[in-house]
Amino acid sequence: MLEQGRLGIRQLCILTILIIAGDMMMIYPSVIATYSGQNAWLYAFIGVPLGMGLMYLFIKLGDTYPNENLIGIFRKILGFWPGTVLSLFYLMYFIFSSAAQSRVVGDFMTSQIFLYTPIRAVLLIFVIPIGWALYNGLENIGRSSEILVPIITTFMFILVVCLLPEVQLKQLVPFTDTTFSQFTHGIVIGFIYPVGEALPILMILPYASKQAHRTRDLMISAGFGNLLMAILVTISMLVMGLFLTQHTIFGSFVLSQKINIANFFQRIEVLMASSWLISTYFKATVYLYAFVLGVAELFRLKTYQFLILPCVLIVYALSNILTPNMPFFNTTVIPYWLEWDFTVSLVLPVLLLIIHLVKSRLTNIKGRTN
């Protein structure tokens, strides 16, 4: 087996929450509000049980061959060459996602906090700790996520509670004239966009301890992460209204700038930004880990550690050339990225499960007739 480390079940759940919350904390309100209009918060809450169902689907896919990671599962289900082609598609998804998350961090830092710093420097500072985390292995990623997750939940809690004085309830009034397009987009984005991007936990699922209530815990953590995002969308709609939610890219940063309690407790937006940075860091790390491990599994290598340095270099370079500027990513690419997420995390896993079911039925029938 490639990875020698073992993750505890709690570390796995925390990594799931971090992957769901990372990068979505800033982007998700504006994306879902752009596509589904005034009822965005309703769709976000509908997405919570649907996201738990999606996580159940992932675990079912992982349980078909419990000792194999995603690449191994593809090869076992589809055969060698079709599995290899599909693996290449997924590896492209992993490396592009990792680079895109780094790029979003760079865009955020250079447009909101470090206005005169070139983006290459910010990206370099962000990418080097990713390589360091990978070098130290999966167990250390899990343990450090355990330390850092209270920061994120605390800051989310502070954000929601301190914004309560600013709430205007009339901004939540639902419109009844929702179009069909808005409805379907809202439902799909509500669970595909946060939970669907938790796909790389299938790469670390075989290296986690196998306990009886693993399925339940993972589903609960997926639901919890998605619930955090739904609360964020709701509070964003309540405070800023529909128009501003749609048109601010880094929504929760602007939200936390609005916190002002008795002219004393204010300007805490950098705390919010740091909690977002921590979760995005773990998301990018797990995606890059999935890529490195996937390459090692694809070529049947004995270890994966020596691949880390070139992969980090590739992520650094890709995150620079991925988009020429921020509007290209946020307006041109996001619709296609949503469809990519949809294919990768819902359509293909369902197809794979159906193929696996049919195959196992056929072998059962053959075994009986013989």
Next chain:
Amino acid sequence: MLLSIAVIVIGCLMGGIDLPKLWKNKEWKEVTVYSLLLLTGIFFGVVAVNLWEFPSPLYIIIWIYKPVNQFLAYITGS
């Protein structure tokens, strides 16, 4: 120019850390995969640090999903 040289030197350092051990153990598959990844990294790194105009790799995704997107837009009527 200085930036390009820096990236190439860093790439060579990475190769210098990992490659000799693999070469000594005669793991040719590992050496091939490693050098392919490293050469890709150095090439894109040189492009990136010099801020050269380079078509975004995301155009692959746009090219794949453009028909799907247009079909969905036709169905939902948006």
